[in-house]
Amino acid sequence: MKEFHDADAASTNPKNIGELKTALVNRLIYSIGKDPIDTHERDWFFALAHVVRDQITLRWMESMRQYYLSDAKRVYYLSMEFLIGRTLDNALLNTGGYEAFRLALEDMGMNLDEIGGEEEEAALGNGGLGRLAACFLDSLASLRMPGFGYGIRYDYGIFSQRIEDGWQVEHPDNWLRYGNPWEFARPEVLYRVQFYGRLVETQDTDGQRRYQWLDTQDVMAMAYDLPIPGYGEGTVNNLRLWAAKATRDFELRYFNEGNYIKAVEQKTSSENLSKVLYPDDTTQMGRELRLKQEYFFVSASLQDILVHFGTEHRDLAELPDEVAIQLNDTHPAIAIAELMRILLDQHGLAWDQAFGITVRIFAYTNHTLLPEALETWPVRLFERLLPRHLQIIYDINQKFLDEVGRRFPGDGDLIRRVSLIDEDGGKRVRMSHLAIVGSHKVNGVAKLHSELMQSTIFRDFARLFPDRFINITNGVTPRRWLHQANPGLAGLITEALGDSAWVSDLERLRGLVPLAGDAEFRSRFRTAKFDNKARLAGLLKQRLGLALDPASLFDVQIKRIHEYKRQLLNLLHVVTRYNRIKDQPTAAWIPRTVILGGKAAPGYRMAKLVIKLANDIARVMDRDPALQGRLKLVFVPDYNVSRAMELIPAVDLSEQISTAGTEASGTSNMKMTMNGALTIGTLDGANIEIAEQVGRDNLFIFGLTAGELAELRRRGYQPWDYYHANSELRRALDMIASGYFSPEEPDRFKPLVDSLLMGGDQWAVLADYADYVAAQEAVDRLYGDGEAWARQAVLNVAGSGWFSSDRSIREYAGSIWNIQPQA
Incomplete structure (x- = not known):
């Protein structure tokens, strides 16, 4: 990596390099306990991580002290996931130490990138929701805002994905097996979390009903802190994660009875709460464990927040002036009921004041x-x-419905629709309704998403609370997703713009617009892209034994495998392209490498079948000499943050093809645009805003809009009509259904085809197929003109500044949290 900010320059003199070398050896000896003459690269990684952590920790303490002295209002971001990825390179680049440490290690005969490769990726999330939370923490720190994350310290991530005979096979992701050098264990920060038990009603001196929660089964939540450094010389914020620990009460009771085995069983059962991210909720046990996880981290977090509040304030009426809490989706929504319980039962507040x-x-x-x-x-x-x-x-529901009834008398259907309790098919608590009624703001994450949210699933609430709903479009941190992930392009941008200020002010990328017309800049831009593609090809050759052509168009779809994200539509185009090449072998085909990556939920049979189909198609094509390198399909296993950082800089074509009206926002679309990819996509999620920012002529838009799709369904969508009307579509589906790609099991993929033809094609794959294929033909035509493609790619980078998570956080801070940057 060549690009680093100005603070690095002062740290690369020989004296500082010598001090770093001494610090590394000391840490190796005194913290890791290893002799320098007998070490593994992992030992040096841990030594390096401890030295970097030491530097961050001083700034961390200064940041916390500043918040305390200024009595700053704080925001607490509650999320079940924080997909933070690897920390070392991000910390070095954010704090300006990358080049100095690179030189120090080089003097010692080591390579920083190889040492950094020893870091286990923090497996604290699954997909976009968790990665968004991580980007937001980076932006809060970079903007010097008092923002803190709360989540769970999972011993195992969701799973490590391996592909065995083309199938996804889940394996434990034991990311903590060597320890985590970035965290600080806080055994003194322990909170009791209660489950089960019974209620006893009492009356206080004012005659108010109060409740005691007795005979509960308790678990202790122990804190682990991870410092989150912002970019530059300023703020370091905190991510506090909770691990479940058994209570001494459990253990001593069974020990006193002489039942050692039972005591150990109880300890193990208690600590299972934080073992695995998102236990399988297809079973009763899995569902119960998941709800327990949600309450576990919410209860501990609220107790912790109130302890911090209580050290500086005594009047709970001041709490909203000092504390803002953001619920990242409904997983932490039980926090609303938990805070009410604390205010009512522990502090004796009246209902109206507490609510x-x-x-x-x-x-x-x-x-x-x-x-x-x-x-x-x-x-x-x-x-x-x-x-x-x-x-x-x-009680919340009753008071809410009473008010609705007063405002809209006689509208029983409205009461049924907005109730926090769904009475249809067995009573269920609607967590989204609880989150809306118990919050002062509800935001969607892209313009279309927010509009549809208010006109479809939450239209009744939008009518009841018109000032409560707003939009804040997602963003991604440019520090990790351009500055760190793509040093070649980052260096070119810095040189072109004259400095690296764009790293913390991404709108400065607009300065690249004139350079889209500069032939020399385009040439260097194309070289940077080719180098990234060659690097990715080398990595996949090394790991998977695959030979990829960096000169081919890299067509990439990387996201969670789900039917609405329509990886199946992508595969139908691959089969169609395969057939066309075989039918016209002498035509001038643009060579294309189609890359898929993503995980399917363990119990999601159709998604796992899509992965198998992709691998079976790839196997058949690899054996067909007729293709002659003109088409290749690759499934990259175990997609995660580190894989994304390798893939995204190499993307030519970004596949964002979800059914219009289903993708809330997307963030991979932003990352690929930022790295110079052109998007092929529907008018869904943030694709709409990307088109607005970079120019619709610089994307390949296809497919039905959300409104057109709704009208089609209203008239009666008939997938068979599309099947019969389009011979290429029919041929591709018949090949998949008849076992062309699975001769050993001809009916293997029949469920996928049946879901389209017999099951109503819920995600309109067939309706959008012809337009998608036509858009892919336009992709070929443009890619054939390298200069024209490069011009549009530069304009995509230049227009991506809006999608910085810094902009998102400023909007949250001003529109929802009412927090300010600290000096």
């Missing part, structure tokens, strides 16, 4: 338009696991 405080503190970010993806929990489970919280939710 007024709660609503002013909380805000909710919605991440999905799919009704089936909105989290609900069976009332029976809630009643058994969290009896007091269910009671509070019922």
Whole structure:
């Protein structure tokens, strides 16, 4: 990596390099306990991480002290996921130490990139929601805002994905097996979290009903802190993660009974709470464990927030002036009922005062338009696991519905639709409804998403609370996704713009617009892209034994495998292209490498079948000499942050092809645009805003809009009509259904084809197929003119400044949290 900010220049003199070398050896000996003559690269990574952590820690303490002295209002970001990836390079580049450490290690005969490769990726998330949370933490620190993250310290990530005979196979992701050098264990920060038990009603001296929650099964939440350094010489914020620990009460009771085995079983059962990210919720046990996880981290976080508040303030009425809490989706929404419980039962506040405080503190970010993806929990489970919280939710609901009834008398359907309790098919608690009623702001994450949210799934609430709903389009941090991931392009941008100020002010990329017409700049831009593609090809050759042509068009779709994201539409185009090449072998085909990556949920059979189909198509094509290197399909296993940082700088064509009206925002689309890829996509999520920022002529837009799709469905969508009307579509589907790609099991992929033809094609794959193929033909034509492609790619980079997470955080700070940057 060549690009580093100005602070690095002062640290690369021989004296500083010598001091770093001494620090590294000392850490190796005294912290890692290794002799320098007998070490593994992993030992040097841990020594290096401890030296870097030492430097960050001083700034961390200064930041915390500054917040305390200024009595700054703080925002707490509650999320079940924080997909932070590797920390070393990000910390070095953000703090300006990259070049100095590179030189120090080089003097010692080592390579910084190889040492950094020893770091295990923090497996604290799954997809876009967790990566967004990580980007937001980076931006909060970089903008010097008092912002803190709260989550769970999972012992194992969601899973490590391996491809065995073309199938996804899940393996434990034991990311902590060597320890985590970045964290600080806080055994003194322990909070009791209660489950099950019974309620006893009492009356206080004012005659108010109060409740005691007794005979509970308790778990202790222990804190682990990870410092989050901002860019430059300023703020370091904190991410606090909770690990489950058994209570001494459990252990001593069984020990006193002489039942050692039972004591150990209870300890293990208690600590399972933080073992695995998102346990499989297809079973009763899995669902219960997941709800327990949600309450576990929420309860510990709120207790911690109130302890910090109490050290500086005594009047709980001031709480909303000092504390803002953002709910990242509905997973932490139980926090609303938990804060009410604390205010009512522990502090004796009256209901109206407690609820007024709660609503002013909380805000909710919605991440999905799919009704089936909105989290609900069976009332029976809630009643058994969290009896007091269910009671509070019922009380919130009753008061809310009474008010709705006063405003709209006689509208029973409205009451049924907005109730926090879904009465259809067994009572369930609607967590999104709780989040809306208990928050003062509800935001979508892209312009279209926010509009559809208010006109579809939450239209009744938008009518009830018209001032509560706003839009804040997602963003990604340019520090990791351009400055760190793509040093070649980052260096070129810095040279072209005259300095690296764009790293913290991404709108400065607009200065590249005139350079799109500069032949020399385009040439250097194309060289940077080719170098990234060659590097990726080398990595995939080394790991998977694949031979990729860097001169071919790299066509990439990397995201969670889900039917609405339509990886199947991508594969239908691959099969169509395969057939065309075989039918016209002498035509001048643009060589193309199609790359897919992403994980399917373990219980999601159709998504796993899509992965198998991709691998089976790739196997057949690899054996067909007729292709002669003109088409290759690759599935990259175990897609994560590190893989994304390798892939995204190499992308020519960004596949963003979800069914219009289903993708809330997307962030891979932003990252690829920022790195000079052109988008092929529907008018869905943030694609619309990307088109506005970079110019619609610089994307390949296809497919039905959300409105057109709604009209098609209203008239009656008939997938068979598309099948019969399009011979290429029919041929591709028939090949998949008949076993052309799975001769050993001809019916293997029949469920996929049946879902389209017999199951109603829920995601309009067939309706958009012809337009998608036509858009891919336009891609070929433009890519054939390298200069024209490069010009549009430069304009994509130049227009990507809006999609910095710094802009998103400024909007949250001003529109929702009311927090300010600290000096």
